[in-house]
Amino acid sequence: MKKELEKNYNPGDIEDRLYAKWINKKYFKAEVDKSKKSFTIVMPPPNITGQLHMGHALDNTMQDILTRFKRMQGYNALWQPGTDHASIATEVKIIEQLKKEGIDKKDLGREGFLERAWQWKDEYGGRIISQLKKMGSSCDWDRERFTMDEGCSEAVEEVFLRLYEKGLIYKGSRIINWCPVCKTSISDAEVEHEEQTGHFWHILYPIAGTKEFLEVATTRPETMLGDVAVAVHPEDERYKALIGKNVILPFLNKEIPIIADTYVDREFGTGVVKITPAHDPNDFEVGKRHNLEQINIMNDDATINEKGGQFAGMDRYEARKLMVKELEEMGLLKKVEEHVHNVGIHDRCNTTVEPLIKQQWFVKMDELIKPAIEAVKSGEIAFIPERFDKIYFNWTDNIRDWCISRQLWWGHRIPAYYCDKCGEVVVTREMPEVCPKCGHTHLKQDEDTLDTWFSSALWPFSTLGWPKNTEDLDYFYPTDVLVTGYDIIFFWVIRMVFSGYEYTGKAPFKKVLIHGLVRDSLGRKMSKSLGNGIDPLEIIDKYGADALRLTLITGNAPGNDMRFYLERVEASRNFANKVWNASRFIMMNLEKAENEGNKEVHLTQADKWILSKCNTLVKEVTDNMENFELGVAVQKIYDFIWEEFCDWYIEMVKPRLYSDTDETKSAAIQTLKQVLITSLKLLHPYMPFITEEIYCTLKEAEGKDGEEVSIMISDWPVYEGKLAFNREEEAVELIKAAVKGIRTVRTGMNVPPSKKASVIIVTESGRIKEIFENSKAFFATLSYASEVMIQADTDGIPSDAVTALIPEAVIYMPFAELVDIEKEIERLNQEKERLTSELNRVNGMLSNERFVSKAPEAKIQEEKEKLARYTQLMEQVEERLKNLKNS
8 A cells, every 4th residue: 555545546446455454354253242332233134046236235235334333433343144045036046947957846856956956055145245245244254144054944943843832833724825836835025016907807696596696796706616605794784684595606506605794895896705715815714703614726836626617627817717708608797897906926936826725834923923012112122214113013913823834845844744654743853763643663754844034033143043042142132223124024024023032032133224125216116027227236346336335325214215326326436536536635735744833733713613513523423323314424424525624624724735834734734634534434334445545545644554554443433522613613604604605796797716806804893803814815715816805894995896795794896806897798798699689589489370379388388488588687688788887
């Protein structure tokens, strides 16, 4: 590293080098240290099938910001990384790969398939981790875990056995989400709901023994083959007399009862609903209340099974078409209505999910969920923002037993064994040698694996060694913050919360920081189907990781979606360039401060102003970050560095730096350096690479080469009362107001910065006079003044002088010094000619009846707006000409 920064900031040259340095120095490492307070975040484990996308980039940037912030504050900060085996997502990918090779999954057999799955994991499992490293993620990579590693698998097995022994895991038949292509049950998390245009088919069910009919509306006519009843509301006067009678089920010609249940909405449709307990979760509950039969009429591939009579063997949608046609021919189809409804789609294969009754393993949720509800109600766990409590409680209040079995090979296999002889089920760690019931020696393990969420629910504590009582678990658990998207509150967050209480007796985390989705510039969700995804790695290659990170956090508010614009990335890169160039300028001037006295004696008004502003910034940013207002905090840092520090203070001190006689030069340089270092530290969690490069180069320039230097292990800035210079702040803010006023006047008069003019401050206030006397040097530079005069009255000021107002003072600038009157009159006359021509053209168009009657409304409106604009400009030009001619 050189003592000077390179002329241009090139992130590609520094990012990989600095990341390797951090890893080699083990700056990310967190070991148990009872002398320090711990701070822990667990990374939501990305799938091993994963490719870094903008959602990951945002999620991990937020976690890294918090980790780096807490590390600098002196906490023993652990960011626990790892990946998820993602059973169904991975199995789908491997099956696709096998298809390309002409191999069927079944031909490989379970063992052969699992061998391929582990090969996949070895080949692709680390891909997303290496991509997260490109983002600058400061995880303790030595602790990286995988949901199917030995320790996590032991935790999964322990939990299954404990829940089973408590009677909280059972095997039974219930409605689950079934994917007919992947041929497995899937979790709610893997079902995406999309609006589709469908139909309501109004079907007539003959009432047995009469010539009357009941009209039933359904969106899935094919499921009528599994109907076991029709239901009406018990208080519906239209149907009271029919309760207890039967209807005849078309096609199967069997009688099914008319039952009464309050589930039926009298106001919706005809007030009559078909009850199909094996194919609808609500019907399943009605069926349980009335002891109705459950008839599953579908095979695993969504074809109609043998219970479907003449439709057996047909695909569900082919059967639907034929049934509708035949119902019409039989006179039993009363009408068909267009209907828009939400349809469940499997997110892995885009197949419409079928609700089916299946024998599966379930976790009883009614008792397990209670501590999870109480934790949020009591505030032991807090959502940020708080409004997400409602979504959480909406799910917990409508909890259903959790289907945990999957018909897959990749995943944690269910530790249940079946006796071939007597059918006894034994749940245990190892395959039993003999059946405990009949003594038979041949048992077979359950074919199913566990839902991916079963293992990721244990992530906050399984990664720290649970079920063993490890030092890590004692020290780093409960974790502090979970950072996650609002789309998986139900599926993952709630499972972790009830699991934490059930197995450790503690909340798994104290805060849940919710972020929204990263959308494209049009506000659309990024997806493969739309082709609107933006690859974070391409952004990093072009603009650097720091620019991407800053873009993702700027303007980001907890819980809200954000739009991603390339223009914003360019703005972030421009900010990085600004920081780089300002730092380079400061370093190039460092030697001017050598042996130039004690800076405390010579601190000027401007020095105290920037130190005070920076001191306040430290307090505000720290408060914002403690309250997880990361977007607010970084906006304040950005504004301070760009405006206050670079655009104002550096410009203020330049005359002192370039002077050979100014004895405050040393103070200026020391202040520049102090504010730069503080600014870099505040910015570091957001932009770790550029801040590290500048900080280390600066320290080397100070002669700190050889010492272990890294901004990562430096102390976070703290507010200091001695740096609160309120009086000086007020003074410089007044000077800034004066400069802005002068610049506004000059801009309005088209005076170029190169044109210098006298500036006269007229004030009766001794305090205002003193402020400007103390700031003459830099005030003159910033206000493009040839000279600055301060006086109590307007004596000697030309009558044509232009003015700018500030509190308790008026600023005068002689008109003749600002403007070459002859040249300005000539320029304004040319402008008047141009505007006259434009006004003639617009008026001509708008008075032309053919144009007004035939032109598009938007074009006419555009011309009207031009007329208004040109008229206003003409008035201004004529007013200026009048004033100039009178001067």
